[in-house]
Amino acid sequence: MKLASHDLNLNRGLLFIGSGSAPENELVASFSGKPAVASLRQLLVRVRAQNGMTRVALWLENGPQRADSVFRGQLDLGGELRFFDFDGMFMMTHRVGSPGLTDVVVGVDGAGAVSRIDVVLAPGSQTHALTTVGPGLLPVFADGPLSPPSELAMLLSDHDATALRLASAIKVLVVNQMPDYTDRLVVEWLRWLRPGLQPSDIGHLEALIASRSTVMTAADVDDKAAELARELLSSLNV
Known part of the structure; x- marks a missing residue:
């Protein structure tokens, strides 16, 4: 089920997904040209910068399975999932249930030059x-x-x-x-x-x-x- 969708213009091409209200310094330091890096609480994804909007969609259980997956694991969301940028220009917050570890899959349409991101919470165990x-x-x-x-x-x-x-x-x-x-x-x-x-x-x-x-x-x-x-x-x- 689709919960939300956002079209974002990211100046630096860096999108943070997870909990907290500010980028984790250790995450930024370990990024260095990679398409995505993750900590226990946040995922940092490289998207296209200034060349066009990036569309981020949030799904629960049933969601699209993209060919490129930049993250598949668990994030400690604290009951809320946030999308925010490096410069603090915007922050979108969604309540996602009880605090604790949540299974998350993040699929993109082209690692490193992303224009679409699908974030699936508690994804189904199979592909149909x-x-x-x-x-x-x-x-x-x-x-x-x-x-x-x-x-x-x-x-x-x-x-x-x-x-x-x-x-x-x-x-x-x-x-x-x-x-x-x-x-x-x-x-x-x-x-x-x-x-x-x-x-x-x-x-x-x-x-x-x-x-x-x-x-x-x-x-x-x-x-x-x-x-x-x-x-x-x-x-x-x-």
Whole structure:
């Protein structure tokens, strides 16, 4: 489950993840060009500096499994997880349960020049592929196959691989005959694809998804869901 997401502009390209309110001097001293270093309480990750924003997402139990993992272990979080920079320009704090050691996995999209970071707390013990996408695509940490609502939430948790996520979300709705209100979840996800969209601009899309989904069958759902996804994106000029 996705708990939060932050887009950060880091002047020095140094992001601290963990507990405490200031960088640990020993951690900084041991960094020296490495993609990441960790202590018992903090993880220091090198990200891109000034060339673009870095997106940090926080997950609980079920979260994406990236190819590059810069940390897998335990951090003493003291009941709170913080993201902060070297210069003290910002600090984001999230309550994460009881004080003590917490299992943490930190995945990135390219060690040393990171633009995306996924921090997964208490990750599931296995890797599972989402049932509606191809093998090896969007693998997630989980203790077992995700329920349809959890799979839908995972698909709608981000906007990369836009067409794939949208078509797969529609397939989840169809295959599992999910309640009508879940169509609204897909429509609200679409709002993030183009700044300035108002509810009135996309209200008709919920009815479109509902009407088209009801005539899809198990035999044609892959093709029809992909076709509807393309139509929805085209209607928004995405």
